């Protein structure tokens with residue numbers, strides 16, 4: 001998809017991978033709406049791009065709130081008086097915790113933001129995209145954690161996160177099927193480790209789920225040694241332009257996750273066929 005001149009909404013665009021995507025889009029001529037629960041940071045991020053002579057605006061969005069989505073859709077379409085053609089459902093939160101140790105509040109919050117946030121985005125934006133008849137795309141951010149067996153590189157990330165990202169993958173596969181033959185292309189981003197603020201996600205935890213907290217978790221590799229978010233954004237937008245469905249950032253990490261999964265499933269199917277040959 002050619003992104004020059006199109007209006008693109010990037011949720012969670014004030015920080016990390018989202019800002020990397022926003023910058024890469026704007027540098028290719030897109031008009032970018034940086035939508036984030038950190039409203040002040042979204043405004044500053046948009047200003048940073050405008051200072052480069054690019055087109056961007058910052059808007060408050062809480063992806064779990066339907067009213068907030070409705071306002072965002074209006075503001076995004078109204079700002080340049082042009083329909084939204086690109087939606088990056090990128091906002092997401094990470095949290096530590098094992099399958100039995102993760103708290104109920106954390107489980108619910110991670111699913112709300114990471115899964116329901118994506119669904120609400122699609123539900124809000126897709127009807128206008130379909131009505132516009134213009135080339136459009138919806139790109140959801142899952143994770144390498146959605147590709148099979150979770151890795152230890154990102155050690156602190158929880159069962160809730162991995163389960164939620166598998167849900168985003170499942171939902172994206174259905175979106176591709178449901179929008180087949182329409183003007184909406186679908187993609188799913190499966191980033192490997194990228195240097196962002198994700199370990200500090202609890203800064204944005206809603207009151208209903210325990211409220212904000214400062215919690216820094218490090219994986220086995222310090223965050224600063226991972227791929228810079230700007231590079232991830234460039235790679236992601238290049239793959240969008242190629243029309244890719246599966247969009248990666250790092251390569252070796254994602255490949256290792258897929259290999260482990262494929263080997264285990266292939267072995268399990270072979271064992272099943274040995275037991276039940278027909």
Ligand SMILES: NC(=O)c1ccc[n+]([C@@H]2O[C@H](COP(=O)([O-])OP(=O)(O)OC[C@H]3O[C@@H](n4cnc5c(N)ncnc54)[C@H](O)[C@@H]3O)[C@@H](O)[C@H]2O)c1
Pocket residue numbers: 011012013014015016017018035036037038061062063064090091092093094113141142143144190191192193194195196197198199200201204
């Ligand atoms: N960093 C990695 O290694 C990595 C790997 C795989 C997937 N991801 C995914 O990439 C996406 C971006 O995360 P990141 O790593 O850049 O982290 P980040 O914390 O730097 O950015 C996340 C952004 O989402 C925003 N946000 C949080 N809750 C929100 C809400 N309710 N509504 C709107 N915005 C909200 C935050 O304010 C922030 O700007 C997430 O979906 C994350 O799960 C990251």
